[in-house]
Amino acid sequence: MTTPLHSKRGADLLHDPFLNKGTAFTDAERDAFGLRGLLPPRVMSQDEQMERILPGVRSKPSPLEQYVYLVALHDRNVTLFYRLVMDHLEELMPILYTPTVGQACQEFGRIFRRSRGMYITAADKGHVAEVLANWPQDDIRMIVVTDGERILGLGDLGANGMGIPIGKLTLYTACAGVAPNQCLPITIDVGTNNTTLRESHSYVGLRQPRLRGAEYDELLDEFVEAVQARFPMACLQFEDFGNHNAFSLLERWRDRICTFNDDIQGTASVALAGLYSAARISGTPLRDMRLLFLGAGEAGIGIGDLVVEALCSEGLSLAEARRHCWFVDSKGLVEHSRTDLAEHKKPFAHDHAPVKTLLEAVESLKPHAIIGVSGTPNTFTKDVLEAMARERARPIVLALSNPTSKAECTALQAYSATDGRAIFASGSPFAPVTYKGKTHVPGQGNNAYIFPGVGLGVTVSASSRVTEAMFASAARTLASMVTDDDLAIGRIYPSLSRIREVSRAIAIEVATLAFDRGLARVERPADIAAAVTDAMFEPHYVSLI
Ligand SMILES: O=C([O-])CC(=O)C(=O)O
Numbered sequence: 272m273t274t275p276l277h278s279k280r281g282a283d284l285l286h287d288p289f290l291n292k293g294t295a296f297t298d299a300e301r302d303a304f305g306l307r308g309l310l311p312p313r314v315m316s317q318d319e320q321m322e323r324i325l326p327g328v329r330s331k332p333s334p335l336e337q338y339v340y341l342v343a344l345h346d347r348n349v350t351l352f353y354r355l356v357m358d359h360l361e362e363l364m365p366i367l368y369t370p371t372v373g374q375a376c377q378e379f380g381r382i383f384r385r386s387r388g389m390y391i392t393a394a395d396k397g398h399v400a401e402v403l404a405n406w407p408q409d410d411i412r413m414i415v416v417t418d419g420e421r422i423l424g425l426g427d428l429g430a431n432g433m434g435i436p437i438g439k440l441t442l443y444t445a446c447a448g449v450a451p452n453q454c455l456p457i458t459i460d461v462g463t464n465n466t467t468l469r470e471s472h473s474y475v476g477l478r479q480p481r482l483r484g485a486e487y488d489e490l491l492d493e494f495v496e497a498v499q500a501r502f503p504m505a506c507l508q509f510e511d512f513g514n515h516n517a518f519s520l521l522e523r524w525r526d527r528i529c530t531f532n533d534d535i536q537g538t539a540s541v542a543l544a545g546l547y548s549a550a551r552i553s554g555t556p557l558r559d560m561r562l563l564f565l566g567a568g569e570a571g572i573g574i575g576d577l578v579v580e581a582l583c584s585e586g587l588s589l590a591e592a593r594r595h596c597w598f599v600d601s602k603g604l605v606e607h608s609r610t611d612l613a614e615h616k617k618p619f620a621h622d623h624a625p626v627k628t629l630l631e632a633v634e635s636l637k638p639h640a641i642i643g644v645s646g647t648p649n650t651f652t653k654d655v656l657e658a659m660a661r662e663r664a665r666p667i668v669l670a671l672s673n674p675t676s677k678a679e680c681t682a683l684q685a686y687s688a689t690d691g692r693a694i695f696a697s698g699s700p701f702a703p704v705t706y707k708g709k710t711h712v713p714g715q716g717n718n719a720y721i722f723p724g725v726g727l728g729v730t731v732s733a734s735s736r737v738t739e740a741m742f743a744s745a746a747r748t749l750a751s752m753v754t755d756d757d758l759a760i761g762r763i764y765p766s767l768s769r770i771r772e773v774s775r776a777i778a779i780e781v782a783t784l785a786f787d788r789g790l791a792r793v794e795r796p797a798d799i800a801a802a803v804t805d806a807m808f809e810p811h812y813v814s815l816i
């Protein structure tokens with residue numbers, strides 16, 4: 272008699288999405304686990320199941336309906352879900368991630384079926400540890416947490432923001448093979464200031480205004496400490512917090528626990544990689560580029576800081592490096608005479624006369640790149656793009672705001688206003704554009720190229736910190752995987768079809784850094800690359816007997 276790998280039988284087994292195989296349970300498993308009669312008789316292979324499921328997804332009339340269908344598949348059979356997603360990543364990523372995940376958050380209450388992840392609320396203050404104790408798995412390695420205040424570029428969606436941690440963790444597994452049962456999405460519900468949402472009948476969160484100030488800080492402190500106690504090996508990723516809290520939480524915790532902020536650091540890393548690739552096309556190296564950001568929030572300042580770090584490592588002084596980065600926020604150019612600047616913008620306030628608009632800033636500064644991180648669509652107007660095209664042979668245009676509806680311009684707008692000369696990438700996917708007989712393939716400058724690999728490297732090494740050096744290294748690794756063929760079609764990132772390869776390469780670099788810097792909490796393996804590969808989850812059914 273072999274001992275079963277778990278104690279579940281019968282209907283309990285079928286209803287456990289991590290163990291369930293549906294019609295793929297073998298005859299021997301059906302006999303051993305009391306499944307006889309509970310399943311239709313034909314035993315199917317995973318390939319045969321895929322042949323049934325994929326047309327099912329494709330037959331749905333809208334991306335949101337496809338999302339709902341895929342979530343239902345995940346709820347009953349996690350292995351088959353990941354097999355499907357991994358084999359059809361380019362097709363399904365826009366459903367499970369940006370842009371559709373944005374709509375899924377907006378409609379979260381309406382499409383809500385089975386709960387996933389955890390909700391910690393303002394009402395749990397003083398009891399957060401007890402709530403976390405309710406999670407059924409102990410060995411959690413990756414947590415993505417949001418408080419829903421700034422979901423993509425869509426603003427305050429309160430507890431409905433849960434779609435984002437779920438979507439990010441889906442990519443951890445699909446793109447990097449972080450084990451799905453070691454992932455935990457968490458929403459901290461401190462209320463919402465979105466009154467329309469709060470009053471709507473389908474809203475799932477607390478119906479109260481957001482906690483602010485000391486009460487918020489105390490709850491978050493309690494949360495982080497409770498996470499450390501309950502899941503000491505977990506990496507805690509902050510996602511889609513409002514600017515103020517995002518910066519202050521990162522400052523508070525980055526040197527004390529294993530944590531990072533994806534919107535600040537992950538986005539920075541993917542943008543830096545894109546600039547390295549764009550330099551290969553334009554012939555102007557990063558150290559000679561002037562960058563103009565639209566938006567001076569998490570993404571903008573995060574990118575600025577990482578660019579500065581990269582330039583300093585090339586020998587520039589801090590002051591010189593900062594002068595490569597200019598920012599326009601909602602009040603105009605960030606410059607010395609401004610008295611209204613938030614702390615995080617001040618290092619980038621240079622000497623310049625006041626300028627009100629992006630167009631004037633482009634005309635005055637003649638940047639090599641404009642980087643849209645404002646969450647405001649249609650801000651890279653025809654005038655702005657034409658001004659870029661006048662000054663630069665190959666203007667770099669990064670419209671990074673998500674979802675697609677918030678992009679600063681479309682791919683077609685970028686190419687047509689610059690006579691096809693723009694080096695364009697966007698946060699959310701755009702289809703290829705054929706302009707004057709040439710087909711341009713926009714790259715997706717999304718932190719999805721970065722965080723899964725960083726997370727895998729951190730888990731394999733059980734790193735106690737996530738460092739800036741890891742994001743700089745991830746950017747270099749990502750850029751090194753961009754081929755001349757990619758650049759020839761205008762794509763400054765590798766094809767999404769290579770994202771597992773990319774994530775694996777990043778993970779190896781990140782884990783190596785953790786071991787080299789003494790941050791790892793496990794013994795150094797003889798072969799780090801092999802250890803990373805071994806750690807990657809594969810969505811194959813394992814025999815239960
Ligand atoms: O989720 C994404 O697509 C990228 C991101 O972090 C954001 O826009 O907040």
Ligand SMILES: [Mg+2]
Nearest residue numbers: 423510511534
């Ligand atoms: Mg985000």
